[in-house]
Amino acid sequence: MGITGLIKFLGKSSSDVHLKDIRGSTVVVDTYCWLHKGAFGCAEKLAMGEDTDQYMQYCMKYVELLLRYDIKPILVFDGRHLPAKELTERRRRESRKQSRELASALLRAGDKEGARSHMRRCVDITHEMALRVIRECRQRNVDCIVAPYEADAQMAWLNKVGVAQYVITEDSDLTLFGASKIIFKLDLNGTGSLVEADKFYLAMGCKRENYNFEKFRRMCILSGCDYLDSLPGIGLMKACKFILMTEQEDMWKALRKLPAYLKMKNLQVDDEYIEQFHKAEATFKHMYIYNPFERRMARLNELTEPSTEERYCSNAGVIIEDQERALQLALGNLNPFTFEQLDNWHPDRNYRYAQATNNKIKRAKHKSIWQESYQPTSSGHISKDVLKDDKCALAFRKVDFSTKFINEEITENARVERAKPEEAEIFSMYQYKATALIEPSAKRRRYSSESNNDDADEYKKSEARQNVVLAHNNHNPFAKVQCTEVVKSAKTVCENSSLLKILSPKKAHCETNIRKSIHSKSPKSPLDRLQETAIVKSRFFSNNVHEVNSIKKSVSRDLSAEINSIEKQSCQKEGKLALLYDSPSPKQNLLGKGDEMLEDDAASTCSLKLNTSFIADDNVDNESRNSIDNAITISGEEDNNNSIYENISQTITPTSQKSKSSKMFFKSQEKQRLGLTRTKSKSALKSQKTNGKSKSNSTLTTTTAMLHSQTRLTMFGFQKRPTLK
DNA sequence: GTACGGTATATAT
């Protein structure tokens, strides 16, 4: 309920704020507000007992909004009800019950609209709902804490001790608990209203030197708060007037003069009211909170005069002697009302594990308040060291593999991991090395981080990393090939059997057998995989991320069946190679999920862009985006003989260079000469040393194809149909 | 005329 009209009253103490203004800070969030608004959207489902996580999704929208501005959110949830509030809570419960009964009655009567409106009124936020949000947050490394009692006190404490610089809430009570910077009415655009405690004197209309926070709190309590109803006829304005009139610190004396000061002769202020007034004041000052750093309950403000103040603290909660239970409550594992165990998440056990294994969901880089080494920084900005430490996915210990939940998570993550097509995987299949045609800037970026290392060293390292990827990758047929004894001896480098037949008939035979053996386990060809992650783009393609996203969404096709029908042709001539794919409907056939191809009819060319899934990533820096923009696409060109010459020279770097290689682009030359140059793999280099005859295996050079004039699709272009001469 | 207090209504998608 809060203080009626307080936010409006605080107009002069507030200012508009946008999340970009508080970038890098830490905020505590009154999650109840989000849950309530989120639950409103699915009130009917909740009322009908249907399972829904719409409210959770709504909360996560806000969480992601904050993370987008590099703000560390700490979600705070309400705990147990205070004895003083039990009455109002009971009233609310009854009101909800009535609404529910009314809604069902209206529903039976056929008044759906009427029923709906009452269903909205009977929405109750349960701890199970809160726990759903908490679990989602844990996956994202977003801190949550359940207050022993009111979230308001917990948030004010986190604000007071400097853990959080701002509080996000809709409840004006926060001001009374002593929070210094509160953001009200935050919307999904990131705008809100910032109320600053050090400007309260402006709202109260007094000089700074005449103001203190005690006066403000007393004014609010007088006007009526959750713990004490106001005297009849007393609102914020009159309470403010009275507080500014009296300089009496002792409220026993001051309040007795209130009717006289306000000229309200009929008003009676009895001792009972004054006693309740002191209790309300003590509740705001000394309510119990949970200290996650010392892992114990504590008071929001310690008692300065224990003997006198303690007797007013009857509404400020009771301490839980059992430290473990207090921790479990704060973590959200227990239902605060029944103490029923609903989860067994523990920061010491689960934190590093989740950090190391959960790569399905983007995790916040912020350090958790539940980590032993947590040190709140005064500015709220996270130090680089902290980030560095957090990024170390391998440095985890204390993993309790016996825990049921962890095991479930392991299984799930392993499943996801196996199913996830990695860019690296694709690269591992096509480990050809670019030579002349790599965009110079891309090349520079690729080695920029290790500028002191020579290329050979870097290559060695990447090769080692690549092997790790290959070794565990069950979905990469090539990885299998490279891991089996048979293939080690085969040393085949070319996936395309037709092409291989031409290049090396003997090897092709061997390869065919191998392919047959792995086909059943891995039905998708590498080309399928490539196309699933590749985006075929026009040479006019946009650097607009949203556009790319929309394009990706709009095109969704499964290529696996059609791709097999693509005839692969090749020929070898003068050390150059072109791969040509024939299809009755080539354009469509090559359009896969997330792929896009734009044709330039006039020039009879179209172009294809490889590996651009990262384009849609919001994290792509401007440099990369510019690279995308500048990336020269590969296109074919019709010559006088209705043939095309295509060339491509590209490097698809080893798997481990995922991030770097994803920034690589292939640049077409003026006359569209495309070719494939195979990377000299470690084994190839070795075999070259030992066996000079392995030359044909180690170097897959480009071939030139001479083609007929029918329109067909090349691997890198949409062309007049080419045939081999 | 000002401020209080009760009632009605919006909140999401």
Add this chain to the structure above:
DNA sequence: TATACCGTAC
């Protein structure tokens, strides 16, 4: 939980 509106008390 908030605001808007309107009747009422002083």
